[in-house]
Amino acid sequence: xxxxxACALDCYDxxxxxxxxxxxxxxxxxxxxxxxxxxCTLLNKSIHExxxxxxxxxxxxxxxxxxxxxxAADAFKxxxxxxxxxxxxxxxxxxxxxxxxxxxxxxxxxxxxCDGAGDAGIVEGRGINKTLPYEQIAKADTVVxxxxxVTVTNAHMMPFLEGKNIIVIDPVKTAIAKKADIHMQIQPxxxxxxxIMLARFIYMEDSQDTEWLEEFASEYExxxxxxxxHRIKPxxxxxxxxxxxxxxxLNYLRDQKVVFLVGTGVQKYSTGASTLHAIDSLAALLGLFxxxxxxxxxxxxxQLGFESPFATLCKTVSKVVTDFSDFDTVLVQCGNPAxxxxxxxxxxxxxxxxxxxxxxxLYENETSKRASIVIPAKNFFEKEDVILPYGxxxxxxLNKIVxxxxxxxxxxxxxxxxxxxxxxxxxxxASYIDAWLSQCEEGEDGYLSPAHEKVPYEExxxxxxxxxxxxxxxxxxxxxxxxSLTKVRTSKKNQLTDDRLWLLTPKTNKALNTQFKRDxxxxxxxxxxxxxxxxxxxxSEFGEVVLDIMLSEDVRHNCLVVPSNTLGVNxxxxxxxxxxxxxxxxxxxxxxxxxxxx
Ligand SMILES: Nc1nc2c(c(=O)[nH]1)N[C@H]1C(S)=C(S)[C@@H](COP(=O)(O)OP(=O)(O)OC[C@H]3O[C@@H](n4cnc5c(=O)[nH]c(N)nc54)[C@H](O)[C@@H]3O)O[C@H]1N2
Ligand SMILES: Nc1nc2c(c(=O)[nH]1)N[C@H]1C(S)=C(S)[C@@H](COP(=O)(O)OP(=O)(O)OC[C@H]3O[C@@H](n4cnc5c(=O)[nH]c(N)nc54)[C@H](O)[C@@H]3O)O[C@H]1N2
Ligand code: SF4
Ligand SMILES: [Mo]
Numbered sequence: 001x002x003x004x005x006a007c008a009l010d011c012y013d014x015x016x017x018x019x020x021x022x023x024x025x026x027x028x029x030x031x032x033x034x035x036x037x038x039x040c041t042l043l044n045k046s047i048h049e050x051x052x053x054x055x056x057x058x059x060x061x062x063x064x065x066x067x068x069x070x071x072a073a074d075a076f077k078x079x080x081x082x083x084x085x086x087x088x089x090x091x092x093x094x095x096x097x098x099x100x101x102x103x104x105x106x107x108x109x110x111x112x113x114c115d116g117a118g119d120a121g122i123v124e125g126r127g128i129n130k131t132l133p134y135e136q137i138a139k140a141d142t143v144v145x146x147x148x149x150v151t152v153t154n155a156h157m158m159p160f161l162e163g164k165n166i167i168v169i170d171p172v173k174t175a176i177a178k179k180a181d182i183h184m185q186i187q188p189x190x191x192x193x194x195x196i197m198l199a200r201f202i203y204m205e206d207s208q209d210t211e212w213l214e215e216f217a218s219e220y221e222x223x224x225x226x227x228x229x230h231r232i233k234p235x236x237x238x239x240x241x242x243x244x245x246x247x248x249x250l251n252y253l254r255d256q257k258v259v260f261l262v263g264t265g266v267q268k269y270s271t272g273a274s275t276l277h278a279i280d281s282l283a284a285l286l287g288l289f290x291x292x293x294x295x296x297x298x299x300x301x302x303q304l305g306f307e308s309p310f311a312t313l314c315k316t317v318s319k320v321v322t323d324f325s326d327f328d329t330v331l332v333q334c335g336n337p338a339x340x341x342x343x344x345x346x347x348x349x350x351x352x353x354x355x356x357x358x359x360x361x362l363y364e365n366e367t368s369k370r371a372s373i374v375i376p377a378k379n380f381f382e383k384e385d386v387i388l389p390y391g392x393x394x395x396x397x398l399n400k401i402v403x404x405x406x407x408x409x410x411x412x413x414x415x416x417x418x419x420x421x422x423x424x425x426x427x428x429x430a431s432y433i434d435a436w437l438s439q440c441e442e443g444e445d446g447y448l449s450p451a452h453e454k455v456p457y458e459e460x461x462x463x464x465x466x467x468x469x470x471x472x473x474x475x476x477x478x479x480x481x482x483x484s485l486t487k488v489r490t491s492k493k494n495q496l497t498d499d500r501l502w503l504l505t506p507k508t509n510k511a512l513n514t515q516f517k518r519d520x521x522x523x524x525x526x527x528x529x530x531x532x533x534x535x536x537x538x539x540s541e542f543g544e545v546v547l548d549i550m551l552s553e554d555v556r557h558n559c560l561v562v563p564s565n566t567l568g569v570n571x572x573x574x575x576x577x578x579x580x581x582x583x584x585x586x587x588x589x590x591x592x593x594x595x596x597x598x
Contacts (some may be wrong), residue, residue: 086335146265209287
């Protein structure tokens with residue numbers, strides 16, 4: 001009989017999967033509300049072809065699983081321990097190891113490599129970060145795709161965009177930008193200013209939704225004053241747009257149902273929270289919250305409304321600027337910090353200092369190579385789990401589809417540690433799975449998150465829906481001197497423009513972060529005068545990397561694109577957390593190029 005499961009890769013879509021005849025015959029579930037019967041190549045191909053770690057290792061020597069587990073248990077005895085968990089598999093059962101950390105007195109991490117800055121900006125305005133259902137996106141007149149590469153990272157959104165006016169805001173002419181009604185190919189890191197400018201013009205022409213504002217966001221006159229602090233001419237020039245383009249965009253925004261699909265691209269900066277808060281403020285001004293067919297869709301808080309059975313009182317350290325050398329034992333689970341964290345040289349130096357680096361994962365990578373203990377994991381086809389999506393709210397039970405001899409599940413690992421270290425209090429795997437599922441609503445199409453609402457923010461904002469929307473009312477930028485753009489700033493570090501290039505590190509369809517295919521290419525505009533196929537040394541104040549040149553007219557002239565699966569990309573990125581949200585700031589960096597003769 002056919003079985004179902006879902007894809008646990010870290011992706012907006014979280015596709016439901018139909019398994020007809022073993023793992024070789026899987027397909028997308030055609031009636032799934034967010035799928036269209038198709039899976040992507042990562043699931044159709046890459047995951048089956050990627051070579052797994054099959055044998056446990058201790059100090060470079062292959063050992064039995066029992067030996068590796070007892071070495072791991074010893075490493076947790078009387079030591080300072082840290083669990084650093086990545087997002088290679090987004091199943092909730094990943095978090096069962098929190099319970100082990102609680103028992104050994106170890107620490108966990110806080111903060112995010114991913115969407116944390118944007119999330120913080122959303123919470124500032126709306127109180128909580130609810131997900132806009134795809135069904136509402138389908139009812140929009142205009143969709144603004146703002147720093148999200150939908151065809152690559154969110155392909156199952158495409159059917160919902162059919163027949164709509166599309167505006168794309170992206171420094172790169174992405175595939176969707178080529179098909180859009182308007183592509184605003186703006187300067188990176190200027191989205192905050194663009195949102196404020198659009199709001200300023202909305203006020204100027206009196207297109208705000210006054211009736212809605214009076215009821216749900218009554219401080220809109222203060223927001224008017226705030227937008228007035230921003231100078232139009234220099235800002236439009238800095239963003240790389242003009243009055244004509246802004247006017248054109250406004251035609252698609254006023255008096256219509258509008259959805260903003262905002263991606264992580266706009267918030268990989270210290271100011272990322274302000275950017276989302278400004279975009280949300282623009283949306284509020286247009287009255288887009290709590291109405292059919294409109295709103296802002298970002299990465300939602302997937303655990304909203306749930307009580308986690310894995311909550312602990314463990315202390316935490318930053319996930320972004322972690323100093324691993326503070327610990328004797330570090331368990332790296334489901335991630336690849338030696339490649340995925342910013343500032344690779346700093347990360348690797350601090351990992352070198354760790355006495356017991358335990359890698360618990362599927363594939364060999366830069367982190368597994370440094371580990372003294374390697375424990376192979378099972379993948380999501382080989383164990384039971386539950387997944388809570390961030391792109392929609394259709395919760396899935398993940399079922400074991402194949403029996404595999406390789407590795408172990410996170411639950412089994414935790415249970416083994418409890419047994420070896422003499423701890424008590426771990427419940428059964430089934431009871432934890434049930435603890436998550438029993439909190440869901442059961443709908444026609446399966447489980448729905450308890451936070452699911454057809455039209456979010458219909459009642460209002462905050463936890464209980466009785467707060468108002470709070471507009472953005474300040475902006476701090478420590479990276480760029482913005483004095484000439486506003487009437488209030490003081491001078492800081494970088495000039496508004498200089499000869500260096502912005503480093504953009506978006507995702508690629510060949511990989512899921514550092515899982516699957518790795519690359520060695522940089523994409524440059526031909527006007528920079530480099531030759532395709534040659535190599536170039538890219539340098540920032542944090543490090544350098546040599547990559548193969550690909551020329552592309554699609555990249556803005558003052559940017560370069562190095563996809564996030566590229567070997568060494570994070571040699572260039574800073575050890576920096578965002579002003580709010582404790583997020584990595586991968587793009588808060590400018591780089592220089594130097595030809596490599598050869
Ligand atoms: N420069 C730059 N860097 C970035 C980004 C960027 O945009 N630019 N993006 C950032 C973002 S958004 C993210 S989310 C992070 C992701 O960074 P990480 O969270 O470190 O994820 P990956 O690098 O994909 O590594 C995932 C690993 O998880 C392991 N794994 C997979 N499934 C399982 C499982 O079921 N169990 C266990 N135990 N292990 C498993 C695999 O071995 C794989 O190597 O990267 C960030 N890094
Ligand atoms: N195939 C595939 N799918 C994935 C992933 C993957 O690695 N591969 N990763 C998954 C994960 S972990 C995440 S977090 C999501 C992220 O998915 P997205 O939200 O799509 O994020 P990115 O691909 O990092 O960047 C999106 C776009 O932002 C643009 N951009 C960069 N800087 C700026 C800027 O300053 N302003 C504006 N307006 N745009 C900018 C980039 O050019 C890019 O087109 O994708 C998920 N889906
Ligand atoms: S990676 Fe994303 S698009 Fe591909 S199968 Fe998984 S959830 Fe669907
Ligand atoms: Mo992410």
